[in-house]
Amino acid sequence: MAAVDHPSKTHDVVTDHEYDGIREFDNPLPAWWLWTFVLAFIFAIVYWIATQSLSYQRSDQAYLSHKEEMVAYQQEMAAKSVSEEELVAIAADPAAVAAGNETFQANCKACHLERGEGSIGPNLTDGYWIHGSSPKEIWSTITFGVPAKGMPTWGPSLGDKKIRELYAFLASIKDTNVPGKEPQGVDASGAPAK
Numbered sequence: 001m002a003a004v005d006h007p008s009k010t011h012d013v014v015t016d017h018e019y020d021g022i023r024e025f026d027n028p029l030p031a032w033w034l035w036t037f038v039l040a041f042i043f044a045i046v047y048w049i050a051t052q053s054l055s056y057q058r059s060d061q062a063y064l065s066h067k068e069e070m071v072a073y074q075q076e077m078a079a080k081s082v083s084e085e086e087l088v089a090i091a092a093d094p095a096a097v098a099a100g101n102e103t104f105q106a107n108c109k110a111c112h113l114e115r116g117e118g119s120i121g122p123n124l125t126d127g128y129w130i131h132g133s134s135p136k137e138i139w140s141t142i143t144f145g146v147p148a149k150g151m152p153t154w155g156p157s158l159g160d161k162k163i164r165e166l167y168a169f170l171a172s173i174k175d176t177n178v179p180g181k182e183p184q185g186v187d188a189s190g191a192p193a194k
């Protein structure tokens with residue numbers, strides 16, 4: 001290694017190799033570069049400890065406590081995918097009602113019986129509803145179910161189209177008062193079934 005000629009640059013040391021006439025200084029790394037490297041290194045250790053051990057459980061608990069909110073949020077988003085008008089329109093379409101009837105016989109009869117008069121599940125033909133009787137409320141009950149009470153979640157297995165057709169079928173048997181399971185829930189005015 002030989003120092004370069006210029007006397008004011010005593011730190012400029014030239015390395016002893018040379019490639020195609022190109023020679024190379026052996027200068028120290030710039031301070032800003034070194035400090036960026038050192039700080040990034042320290043940050044990485046601190047960050048790793050903080051995320052892998054300290055806050056790991058905390059974020060896990062946060063996830064659990066937000067889970068219900070997340071489910072509610074997802075349901076809210078899904079409910080926005082359908083409008084009251086669309087449901088009212090499909091209920092007026094005889095082909096949709098017929099298709100909904102078929103799906104009902106295949107999936108719902110076991111608990112609500114053939115005409116929707118109810119056994120394990122409520123009577124769907126009376127004027128009383130546990131989870132609301134508006135088009136969107138009925139759509140929502142079918143889509144998300146009431147798992148805690150034994151009403152399955154149908155959205156994922158049946159898909160959007162069949163759920164809408166099921167709504168059309170339910171709208172067609174609504175208030176037809178087929179004798180069956182005694183009324184549950186409240187009527188349109190909010191009065192409870194005795």
Ligand code: HEC
Pocket residue numbers: 103104107108109110111112120121122124128129130131132138141142146149150151152154166170184185
């Ligand atoms: C395994 C039994 C079971 C099956 C199958 C089932 N349900 Fe239900 N359903 C229930 C029960 C139980 C309830 C009452 C939930 C409660 O008490 O909150 C219910 C409630 C409902 C309600 C709300 C009634 C109200 O009063 O608010 C609707 C609407 C409904 N079911 C539609 C359907 C449709 C459509 C299908 C088929 C795709 C279906 N159910 C299949 C058991 C079932």
